[in-house]
Amino acid sequence: MSEPTPVTQSLAHTGLAPSHPVVDGxxxxxxxxxxxxxxxxxxxxxxxxxxxxxDAPGAVAVVLNSGELDFTVDGTVHRMTGGDVLYLAPGVPHAVTAVEASRMTLVITDVG
Known part of the structure; x- marks a missing residue:
């Protein structure tokens, strides 16, 4: 797990694609x-x-930045392509399989 990010501290992550490439297989x-x-x-x-x-204990937003994924939510497969967004309610079972090389950003929030 990475170092905690203070809630009171703004930050920017830039240049992610070259520093976090798709790794073969x-x-x-x-x-x-x-x-x-x-x-x-x-x-x-x-x-x-x-x-x-x-599953995840919090609410989840998924943004597919590039590529193509099969994102299975509670048994239903959703074919996602670059730019698509998916929301998961807390505790919903899900799985991911890449159809092609892909980059995905996941946000999990505490629904406390």
Whole structure:
């Protein structure tokens, strides 16, 4: 887990694509924000890589920055392409499989 990001501190992450490339045959993640209010994580997936079914305790917003993913939500597959957004209610099971090399940003909020 990365260092906590103070809720009272603004920050910017720039130049992420070159510093966080898609790795052949793998998925990678980078924590960008980590505090009690939210976590922001950027994922890269090579084609065929993904995340097995799991859930999150908070509300989740997913932004597919580039590529194409099959995002399964509670058993229903949603084909996402660059620019698409998906919302998950807390506790909903979901999984991800990359159809092609992809970059995804995930925001998890504390619904306390």
């Amino acid at each position: 793998d998925k990678q993640s980078r924590m960008l924000v980590n505090n009690p209010a939210m976590r922001v994580v950027q994922f890269t997936f090579d084609a065929g890589a993904g995340l097995s079914e799991h």
